[in-house]
Amino acid sequence: MTTRFPHLFSPLRIGGVTVPNRILSSGHDTVLAEDGAVTDDLIAYHEARAAGGAGLIVLQVSGVHESARYTTHVLMATDDACVPGYARLAEAVHRHGAKVFGQLFHPGREILESKDGTAPVAWAPSATPSERFHVMPRAMTEAEIHEVVDGYGQAARRLREAGLDGVEIVASHGYLPAQFLSPHVNVRTDGWGGDLGGRLRFLREALRGARDQAGPGFVVGLRVSGDELSHDGLDTGLVLEAVALLDAEGLLDYVSVCAGSSSSLSGAEHIAPPMVRSAGYTAPLAAKVRAVVGVPVMVAGRINQPQEAEQIIADGRADACAMTRALICDPELPVKSAQGRVEEIRACVGCNQACIGHFQLGHPISCIQHPETGRERRFAALPTVTRRKRVLVIGGGPAGLKAAAVAAARGHEVELHEAGRRVGGQVLLAERLPGRAEFGGVVTNLEGEARRAGARIRTGSRIDAVALAAAAPDAVVLATGARPRRPHLELMDEPVVLDAWSVIRGDAVLPRGRIVVADWRGDWIGLGVALHLAAQRRKVTLCVTGFAAGEHLQQYVRAAMLAEAVRARVDIVPNVRLHGADADTVYLQHTLTEGPVLVEGVAGVVLAQGHLPVTDPDPVALGIPSDRVLAVGDCVAPRTVEEAVLEGLTAAAAL
Structure with missing residues (x-):
């Protein structure tokens, strides 16, 4: 055991399983599954993190019912034919001394896509729409509820047969169990709605079914958002009441705490929080959960360095730390930490571009700093x-x-x-x-x-x-x-026109007055320069060639930057291309109508027009x-x- 991180590298007992250390890779989509099944690439991906010293690998979500296919590349645990693939994965992880859990999942109304491009029928407790995906679900019948609840138990049995060490039911981020629990989403008046007891029934029966069908000694945990941080989401008080009841009934072996909700743009940012969020910012939520349950509590939320995880555990805010993106960026983070080679850790910077950004574009997982990730079979050795x-x-x-x-x-x-x-x-x-x-x-x-x-x-x-x-x-x-790149522009009366690089470096001084940032690409440069100038109390108009500022950024990064732009009162003009400028006017052309668009009262122009x-x-x-x-x-x-x-x-x- 290392003396520098004694808490982080102590074993943890979870139900009937002992995990060798407190570092885990929490469940996250990889787009490495194929036709709902485990692949060699997925096995190689998780084996690299087990070999790097992670104590626990939690697999990406496994659908428990055919209606749970929220993407075309989700893992499925709805048929016994899945068992051999999971068994090969479990064997690969166990080979390095790590434990492996599966995630049991149903998205409810949070459906992203279908196999043929048509809109699928989304199931939910009630016909309450999802704001983010603009999905109107259909209220589940009693028979459908029983089908899905039974699916949790059947999936747990299959994963135990495959040799996994446990499962966790995903009730985080506004997915189906959380939808049943939410008084904003669940407006049923039968035995699956109404008061807390009715709204908690779905999750309670799913947990009980997983326990009963998997049998004794198999770990069954719960993943939950400590606060969905959304206008219609679950708040901390309700979450604490629910997990305390479930724990008192002996249904939980552990609780994994995160934050946010898939149902809104502001809530979704916390699914994979960008770099503007501080390290371990969700630890206070985990501490509140830990205070009301008697089982181990894990926490996820921008925990990138071993010293951060060590402090969270030492302070008693959690018993284990999900360092998921940190392990995507550096699979060897645990062994480097244990050996005192902290300066060699390749730290995640929270850019989200190739990890969750790839998933949201339907591409296999990777990392901008470590492209070996997701390509282990080609590059890892x-x-x-x-x-x-x-x-x-x-x-x-x-x-x-x-x-x-x-x-x-x-x-x-x-x-x-x-x-x-x-x-x-x-x-x-x-x-x-x-x-x-x-x-x-x-x-x-x-x-x-x-x-x-x-x-x-x-x-x-x-x-x-x-x-x-x-x-x-x-x-x-x-x-x-x-x-x-500086495109040809029609310039009159010697306007001030600078490129973004010189403004960022501080090489040139812009005159007082409104500044137009002309953004061709729609990435971090135009939006970032606009925020940079707004922070200097400049009046800024950001003119973008696309439909939205930051259009080519990963959506959680974009959401955080756009929210800041709104707070900074940056004016945004979409769908325009830069044509020219004079001493106080910028001339643009609308990309849809080809008509003229003028911004007047301008003191200078900053170009973010791409590169050569x-x-x-x-x-x-x-x-x-x-x-x-x-x-x-x-x-x-x-x-x-x-x-x-x-x-x-x-x-x-x-x-």
Whole structure:
């Protein structure tokens, strides 16, 4: 046991199971299931986290009834044919000493999609609509309620037969059990509604069914939002009353506490809280639950570092900590923590782009910092090279740093040259914007990995023909990045027009008065610069080419930033493209009608109009054979950190 984190690395008894430590990967969608079944990719994904030292793996939701298919890639536990797949997964996790639980799930009215694109019929306690997904459900019949309740028990039996150690019933985030419990959603007047006893009946019978059908010794827990933090959601008082009753009846082996609700935009943000939320901010909710139950309590909510988890457990606010996105970003976080290698932990920055962002786009899970995630079978164990090459990396942004780290780790002799004073590329700009300081951790993590792997990093070093010849590389990784794009504009009377980079860096001073931010992409740059200027008490109009500001951001990140923009009184004009400007007017064109749109009384314009690749130097033109040059990141085509890091990994894997 490590002396630095004695609470975190002590065993925990949950029902009839002993978990080796207090770090868990909580249930989260991966889009690695196929036709409702476990796949080799899903097994490899969870095995990597078990091998990295997590004490408990909680699988993504398993549907308990055919009406529970809320996405086309949900796991299903509705047929005995599922047992062999779950058994292979359980065996892989157990191989490393970890325990594994399944999640038993029905979304109720929170339906996202159907297999053929038609709108499915959503079941709920009552015909109360979901605000976020604009779904009007159908009130369940008594027979349907009994069917679904029986589904929880049947699914629990199957997962026990597969060798799992337990299950948890998902009553969090406004899903079906929470809908039955909610007086706002459940307006039934029969035995499944009315007072608390009636509204709690569905969850009580689901728990009892899981216990009865799975048999003794099998863990049955509950996941619940300590507060749904939504205008019509469950509040803490009601949740505490419900869990206390269920625990008193002996139905719970543990409670896993989170926050938020899927049913509203403001509540959904807490499903995977963005970086604006503080570390462990849900721990007070877990502490309140722990005070009214006699079973272990787990907590989830931006717990990224072992010291945060240790403190939560030491303070008695929870018995175990879900470090789910932290484990997505660094599967080896537990073993690094146990061995005192905390400085080597690749810290999650809460960007949400490739984890839950991928899920919401229907793509397999990954991580912008660690693209090996979700691709374990391809990249997790790259072989050491048999022939060492001299590898020259030109450019120290995320793409270059990842290429250098992986190439050096494989045994190549790697030297990275960055023309600027610091490595990091555009991340050094992003971290300066309001609420995005944590994003700078991407550079800290990648640079640390490259240096620990043995790559030599030289800053303030620009590669030219002489330097290239002196390096005599066997391979060149070109990662020279991008520069701001300035489109052709009709300008009169010398208006002040600056690019976003110079404004963020503070290189230029904008005149007093209203500033228009012209945003072509709809990502963090335009919206972030608008918030940056608003924080300086500037009047800001954000003009976006798309239907909404932040259109290309993950929806929880976008929601948090848009909420801040509303509070800062940023004016947003959608569906316009920039045409020109004069001394006090910005001329735009509506993207739908092609008609003119004017913003008057303007003192200056800030351009967030995308980027152009930087292709200088050209190693091929300087004499390096083209088959020895690998271009990665924005110098190929300007995109995001995710693509840059993935291409750096792919290039290094090919060397």
